[in-house]
Amino acid sequence: YPQMVVDKNIPTIEVVKKLTQLEEYDLWKIEIELDKLQVNQEVLQQQFSTLSPGERTKVLLAILFVDESGFQLIDEPTNHLDIEGRRIVSEYLKSKKGFIVISHDKTFLNPVIDHVISINRTDVDVYKGNFDTWQENKDRQDQSELNQKDQLKKDIHRLHETAVKRENWSNQSESQKNKKHYTEKVNLDKGFLGHKSAKMMKKAKTATKRANEAIDEKQSLLKNIEIEEPITLNYEEVKHPDVLVTVDNLQLQHDEIKTPLVDFKVKRNDVVAVLGPNGIGKTTIFKQILGLPQPFKQSGKITVANNLKISYLPQDNELQGNIKQLAMNKKIQPEMVYSNLRKLGFERYLFEQPVENMSQGQRRKVALALSLSQKANLYFWDEPLNYLDVITRQQIIDAIKKQHPTMLLIDHDLDLIDEVSTKKVELH
Structure with missing residues (x-):
């Protein structure tokens, strides 16, 4: 759901036949499903294009469940349903087994589902339970990752500081050593000093690289938490009238x-x-x-x-x-x-x-x-x-x-x- 209806300007009963492959003697099956969805049987004689969005939704869902051997995939069934329509479809799906439904309506989903497949930013989780079960688990996991994020930020800051200090120490040590040699008027071997300087710089770069790798590793630990910036309306409150x-x-x-x-x-x-x-x-x-x-x-x-x-x-x-x-x-x-x-x-x-x-x-x-x-x-x-x-x-x-x-x-x-x-x- 929703199935593709190629020609909407034909009677709904013909749409049913095309999508279900039902013979005339089996059309009672669609009538039973429509009855459960509280849809008047007369819609079957109307052109599909003249049905309300809610009636179309219910007819297509009924068609979906006529095939008892199939596995139903239902994408956003509530978009064209009012509050009462959502309640009816929710009750209808509650009586069915073996389907996957995509929806974001908590009130609709809670009575209907017994498992949640949660598609996250970096992985997929499966929970036994309904929307509330998933929400509780998600809130708990988000809080855990937020706490971890605070600790990781401290660790990353400390690693940055360590890398900077190490590099400054390396540069300062090399500068002091060169200065001492010059002050004591030692006959400097420029090749030796260049070799020592390069060695110190290599150590500093290696240490910086190790620190950056540690930082990247810690940053990658924050996986699925949704940290969205809060949205605001460009709202101007009028002072009067009330x-x-x-x-x-x-x-x-x-x-x-x-x-x-x-x-x-x-x-x-x-x-x-x-x-x-x-x-x-x-x-x-x-x-x-x-x-x-x-x-x-x-x-x-x-x-x-x-x-x-x-x-x-x-x-x-x-x-x-x-x-x-x-x-x-x-x-x-x-x-x-x-x-x-x-x-x-x-x-x-x-x-x-x-x-x-x-x-x-x-x-x-x-x-x-x-x-x-x-x-x-x-x-x-x-x-x-x-x-x-x-x-x-x-x-x-x-x-x-x-x-x-x-x-x-x-x-x-x-x-x-x-x-x-x-x-x-x-x-x-």
Whole structure:
């Protein structure tokens, strides 16, 4: 998962047949799996392209588990699922055995897995247990390596000092010996002195080499610890007004589509999490507050404080061009974006590459770095954690908790929401 669906403009049942090789008389197998995933059987008659991202996820997972003899490899199944969808898929996978899943959502993973394969910087570890087990082991190992790092730094400093002292002593000893010979007006044998001097220098260089080898050896002992520089938002707190956004009895409607009635305020230093199932209108409400063009008729009132600098991180990763061009388009210094990307573990060789050629995780980091670098009084972040690794997720959480920026946030990751939000707005 996700399997490649070549033609999305055919009925979902035909997609199932192509990917499973099931005959008509065996299609009951897919119906059982869909039932476990709480998917209406009617989606099988719909064109695959018309299914919601969550429905597609569940159909493809059901297809995966129709083959009981296979070994399932599941890559990031939660990216298009809301909180309830994640719970359902988590329950579904909990009933299955013999698969590998890639995910960074702790709440989703904990009930599902009984082993963790941890791919580190220099090796691979396997732990028996769930995400929490891995985290406890990692924290313990990191602390041990941090303690070791302090000792190694002391050892390295001492070795440097020893090497410098030895070299200074060697030079001084040779200088004093030459000076003594000259003072006593001894008939100097220049060849002898040159030989002695070369011998002393060779000793000094050998000692320095040994010290450097010892330093390299000690530095190589620090293997897997993730020591990332903390990220910061280019946040400017407004002194007034106290309320930056007021949404008063807002409802949006277009044809048969209608968003729920919503009412909330965003005060200075609030992190307001907007919650609700996929398709209920969270992103639509974001765009309406931002004044982006939409075909919706509005009832109710939106008030946004004047002269606010707003940074918008959209849900999609549809960026084009290289990082420098994207930064210049937003009037951001490219160096600031590069710096934030490096803090997010982004490799330098990617800086000049077109963003559209990057992986989803790399694109998300570029979008995030642009938003972090943009000077802002207010942030609109729509599912910022999609496709991001555990380390980056924790960096974002730490930055928000430390700086307390004013933010409107959409996400389905309960850890993020519980850690950073000061207020929750639930859409029903």
